[in-house]
Amino acid sequence: MQSNESELLIGGLPAAELADRFGSPLYVYDGNRIQAQYRRLNAAFAHFPHRLLYAIKANANLNLIRLLLAEGAGLDVVSAPELQLALRAGARPEQILFTPNGVGFDEYEEAIKAGVCINIDNLATLEHFGATCGSRIPVCIRFNPHIYAGGHSHIQTGHIDSKFGISIHQLRHVQRIVEAHDLNVEGLHMHTGSDILDAEIFLKGADVLFEAARSFRPLRYIDFGSGFKVAYREGDTVTDVEDLGRRLGQRLAAFAAETGSQPEIWFEPGKFLVSEAGWLIARVNVVKQTVASTFLCLNTGQNHLIRPMFYDAYHRVVACRPARPETKRLYTVVGYICETDTLASDRQLPETMAGDYLAIANAGAYGFSMASNYNCRLRPAEVLVLDGQAHLIRRAETLDQLLANQVELEALKPTQSAS
Numbered sequence: 001m002q003s004n005e006s007e008l009l010i011g012g013l014p015a016a017e018l019a020d021r022f023g024s025p026l027y028v029y030d031g032n033r034i035q036a037q038y039r040r041l042n043a044a045f046a047h048f049p050h051r052l053l054y055a056i057k058a059n060a061n062l063n064l065i066r067l068l069l070a071e072g073a074g075l076d077v078v079s080a081p082e083l084q085l086a087l088r089a090g091a092r093p094e095q096i097l098f099t100p101n102g103v104g105f106d107e108y109e110e111a112i113k114a115g116v117c118i119n120i121d122n123l124a125t126l127e128h129f130g131a132t133c134g135s136r137i138p139v140c141i142r143f144n145p146h147i148y149a150g151g152h153s154h155i156q157t158g159h160i161d162s163k164f165g166i167s168i169h170q171l172r173h174v175q176r177i178v179e180a181h182d183l184n185v186e187g188l189h190m191h192t193g194s195d196i197l198d199a200e201i202f203l204k205g206a207d208v209l210f211e212a213a214r215s216f217r218p219l220r221y222i223d224f225g226s227g228f229k230v231a232y233r234e235g236d237t238v239t240d241v242e243d244l245g246r247r248l249g250q251r252l253a254a255f256a257a258e259t260g261s262q263p264e265i266w267f268e269p270g271k272f273l274v275s276e277a278g279w280l281i282a283r284v285n286v287v288k289q290t291v292a293s294t295f296l297c298l299n300t301g302q303n304h305l306i307r308p309m310f311y312d313a314y315h316r317v318v319a320c321r322p323a324r325p326e327t328k329r330l331y332t333v334v335g336y337i338c339e340t341d342t343l344a345s346d347r348q349l350p351e352t353m354a355g356d357y358l359a360i361a362n363a364g365a366y367g368f369s370m371a372s373n374y375n376c377r378l379r380p381a382e383v384l385v386l387d388g389q390a391h392l393i394r395r396a397e398t399l400d401q402l403l404a405n406q407v408e409l410e411a412l413k414p415t416q417s418a419s
C-alpha cells in the first residue's frame, strides 16, 4: 500500500479522489504494480526456458490482459468465452493454453479450431480427443499429483477427492490411450491449489511431473500451474519465488542431464500478478451501533467481492482519507446484501462517519471476475491507474443492461387499468 500518511494512494493517486471522480463503489487497479509483479516472477525463472501464462479467470478486463501481453505473458483460459476474450485482447493462439475442466467436447472443438494449446483433464475426453484428432493436434495432459496444498478447502485442487485432473495413479491408463491413438503429447500440467506459501510443495509436484514425463516422448513444456501466495495481512509472508526458481532450475537441469530433453517450464499465475494491485473502494452508507458491535455498512457487498464469504478470505480494510487517523475504533465492515455478507470483522480503523470511503485490499484477483447481480445490484466501474494517470476501463453497469436479456411476455404485462 502506498500512503502519504493521511490518505491512501493507488498508483500515486488519492483513492478518495478517484471515488469522487468515477463514483463508488469502484474497482481500481495499479497497472505499474501488475507490471512489477510480472517482472519479479519472470526474473525468478530467468535462468531456464519458461513461460508465464496469466490466468485470466483472476481478472478478465481486456486492458489488464493487454498490459500483461505487452510484458510478454501468455494466457491461461478455462472456458470458450475466456478463449474468445483472450483472442479479442490480441493474444496469438499459440500464446494461449485452454485448461477447462468437465466441459463438453464442443468447447474443445472451438479451442482446436482456434489453434490454441489444448489441456485435457479426464480420461474420457482424452480418449475421445484421440479418436477424433489422433496425432494431428498436440495435447497437454493435466495430472492430479495428489498433493495437499493451498489455503481454504475450496481452493485445494490436488487432493484425492478433487474433481481436477487425471490421477497420477492412472498414468498407465493414460499411456495406453496415448499409444492407441499415437497422441502427440507436448505438455504435462498440474495445479494443486491457491495460496501455497511453501516452495517445497511446488517442488514435490515438480518431482511427480518430471517422473511422469519419462513415460512420454520429449515434451515441449511442463506446466506447474499456479497458487503463489500473496500478502493479505500486514507483514504476511509470500511464496519465495526466487528460491523456488533456483531450486526448480536445479531439478530441471538434473532432469535434462538424465533424459537429454529440456522442456520449457510454464506457470499460470493469477493472484500473484493482480491481487495486490487491486482495491475495491466503497462508501460508508450507515454507521450502525448494535448491542454487540459497531457496523460500517458499505455501498458494496458479496455481490462485488465474495472472497471473504466464499473462502473466509482476509482482506485488509483501509480508510481512504481519515479525518482523525489517530482515533481508532473497533468496527465490523459489512455489505448491503440481504445475506450475512461480512467483509471484515473486528478491525481497528480510524473513527469513521457515513459518507467516508473505505478501500478493501487484494481486490484485483477474483474480485470483479466473481461479481454478480445478486439483489439486482449493478456491477461497478473499473479504473486502471498507469504511470500516474487514471483511465476508466469499464463503465458501471446500468439497469437497462441488467434487464437486456429478459423477455417480457405480453400476456403477463400489467394492463393499464381503465379509470
Ligand SMILES: Cc1ncc(COP(=O)(O)O)c(C=O)c1O
Residues within 6 Å of the ligand: 055, 058, 076, 099, 191, 193, 194, 195, 225, 226, 227, 228, 268, 269, 270, 271, 272, 365
Ligand atoms: C488451472 C489453474 N491455473 C491457474 C490458476 C491461478 O491460480 P492463482 O490465482 O492462485 O495464481 C488457477 C486458479 O484457480 C487454476 O485453476
